[in-house]
Amino acid sequence: MSTSKILIVGSMAFDDLQFPMPVPDPSRPGETGDTFDDVVGGSATYASLAASCYAPVRIVAVVGDDFPKAMLEQLGRRRIDTTGVERAAGLTFRWKGRYRPDMVGRDTLDTQLNVFADFRPKLPDHYRDTEVVLLGNIHPALQLEVLDQVSSPQLVIADTMDFWISGEAETLAALLKRIDVLVINDEEARLLSGIHNIVRAAKDILTRGPDKLIIKRGEHGSLYFDDDGIFAAPALPLETVADPTGAGDSFAGGLVGYLACQGNARHTTMRHAIVHGTATASHCVQAVGTGGLANLELNHVEQRVKEIRELYYLGELP
Numbered sequence: 012m013s014t015s016k017i018l019i020v021g022s023m024a025f026d027d028l029q030f031p032m033p034v035p036d037p038s039r040p041g042e043t044g045d046t047f048d049d050v051v052g053g054s055a056t057y058a059s060l061a062a063s064c065y066a067p068v069r070i071v072a073v074v075g076d077d078f079p080k081a082m083l084e085q086l087g088r089r090r091i092d093t094t095g096v097e098r099a100a101g102l103t104f105r106w107k108g109r110y111r112p113d114m115v116g117r118d119t120l121d122t123q124l125n126v127f128a129d130f131r132p133k134l135p136d137h138y139r140d141t142e143v144v145l146l147g148n149i150h151p152a153l154q155l156e157v158l159d160q161v162s163s164p165q166l167v168i169a170d171t172m173d174f175w176i177s178g179e180a181e182t183l184a185a186l187l188k189r190i191d192v193l194v195i196n197d198e199e200a201r202l203l204s205g206i207h208n209i210v211r212a213a214k215d216i217l218t219r220g221p222d223k224l225i226i227k228r229g230e231h232g233s234l235y236f237d238d239d240g241i242f243a244a245p246a247l248p249l250e251t252v253a254d255p256t257g258a259g260d261s262f263a264g265g266l267v268g269y270l271a272c273q274g275n276a277r278h279t280t281m282r283h284a285i286v287h288g289t290a291t292a293s294h295c296v297q298a299v300g301t302g303g304l305a306n307l308e309l310n311h312v313e314q315r316v317k318e319i320r321e322l323y324y325l326g327e328l329p
């Protein structure tokens with residue numbers, strides 16, 4: 012079976028990050044820090060680095076004049092086609108976030124759309140035949156515009172966040188009708204559905220378009236819902252979490268990469284894909300920024316898939 016091609020749209024960004032405790036500083040070996048500015052991130056950056064462990068990726072995004080050329084070259088070396096990344100005059104998207112003491116919850120301090128404010132995605136012609144599309148977290152209108160330009164997508168997965176759920180509810184509702192899988196976290200599921208109980212929230216969301224829903228619960232793993240039932244995947248307990256930024260995007264990237272290799276999204280395949288996404292995210296959080304993904308290979312992910320499977324193996328009764 013041939014591997015499907017993957018298209019990822021999302022943000023490419025500079026992130027300004029604040030942590031409640033010092034974490035290893037990737038630019039000063041042996042040193043730590045609790046504030047990091049201008050960290051290269053963005054949903055498309057994290058997701059494409061993650062998915063590239065599995066299959067070639069095509070990326071659609073916009074960056075400003077200030078975005079490092081070296082990062083685009085680094086993506087290129089990992090089979091990520093960046094012809095769809097537009098370099099526009101102006102500043103790159105910027106997100107500023109502060110993690111709470113539990114290193115799970117976080118508060119957005121500032122979001123500057125910058126070049127994303129006027130971005131109209133235009134897919135290079137050779138992107139149009141992509142089978143598997145990951146609409147990474149970005150304005151839902153842009154997610155829709157990208158989807159409109161793909162000729163016959165076989166599987167469409169979308170991520171979003173509170174910023175768009177609250178601010179762009181109508182556009183997001185239109186997007187939901189056009190996707191197969193929605194990936195959000197538990198707070199977002201509650202916000203989107205207006206329902207606190209997570210199972211009832213999931214049922215409500217499944218009436219709005221997608222027929223598969225993944226709810227991420229940070230260090231508590233994730234829940235998956237479709238017509239065939241519910242699946243719960245634990246997160247891999249880690250001794251060191253340096254930076255949770257990009258965990259959700261690398262989860263989605265690993266998920267989509269695995270699905271592209273399998274060529275179907277049946278219930279059991281989705282279960283495996285979720286464990287692969289979880290394993291990929293576990294690598295992401297171990298370094299500030301994209302450091303945990305930069306040299307990640309499939310065998311590193313597969314090793315963690317084994318560790319996750321062992322977490323819930325019940326063993327034989329004596």
Ligand code: AMP
Pocket residue numbers: 021022023024025026052053054105106122148149150172174175255256257258259260261
């Ligand atoms: P995650 O930790 O997986 O939720 O994703 C973190 C990444 O999302 C960061 O690198 C940010 O640059 C990016 N991000 C934050 N807010 C937004 C937004 N409103 N739209 C698109 N990307 C965003």
